[in-house]
Amino acid sequence: NSSQTPFDVLGGEKVLSQLVDTFYSKVAKHPDIASLFPEDLTETARKQKQFLTQFLGGPTLYTEEHGHPMLRARHMPFVITPVQAEAWLTCMESAMDDVGIEGVIREYMLERLTMTAHHMVNQPL
Numbered sequence: 149n150s151s152q153t154p155f156d157v158l159g160g161e162k163v164l165s166q167l168v169d170t171f172y173s174k175v176a177k178h179p180d181i182a183s184l185f186p187e188d189l190t191e192t193a194r195k196q197k198q199f200l201t202q203f204l205g206g207p208t209l210y211t212e213e214h215g216h217p218m219l220r221a222r223h224m225p226f227v228i229t230p231v232q233a234e235a236w237l238t239c240m241e242s243a244m245d246d247v248g249i250e251g252v253i254r255e256y257m258l259e260r261l262t263m264t265a266h267h268m269v270n271q272p273l
């Protein structure tokens with residue numbers, strides 16, 4: 149179907165939810181980024197599910213609740229060097245491995261997430 153969004157191709161809400169929960173379980177254990185995040189990741193994961201849903205062309209859940217994402221501005225309170233960006237991406241790739249996200253949708257998501265993660269860098273090494 150030519151009207152399928154990347155969100156649909158991924159498998160919709162169910163797969164996205166599995167991906168985000170798996171991702172944050174890895175973030176919570178990653179030595180380069182765990183300390184930036186709150187201990188209880190429930191709300192963080194809820195917002196990330198909303199954001200990634202709209203990032204992938206699904207319903208605009210994040211903006212409906214929180215307004216314009218302004219992601220770089222929202223990340224300014226945290227020191228993010230290329231080390232933190234790579235750690236974030238490593239957790240995401242590893243979560244994709246666990247959830248079984250493969251092929252074109254994986255490559256598409258990793259390409260866009262890599263650009264976005266590098267855009268969040270706000271301090272040199």
Ligand code: HEM
Nearest residue numbers: 181184185192195196199222226228232233236264265268
């Ligand atoms: C929030 C870290 C990249 C999307 C956050 C928070 C931290 C963080 C510490 C606050 C968590 C909380 O207090 O609940 C990082 C680091 C990154 C990174 C170290 C490395 C580059 C990204 C990327 C995306 C993203 C690539 C999108 C694809 C979000 C969203 C929120 C968030 C949507 C919630 C914003 C809100 O409060 O409404 N991030 N992040 N982040 N991050 Fe990231």
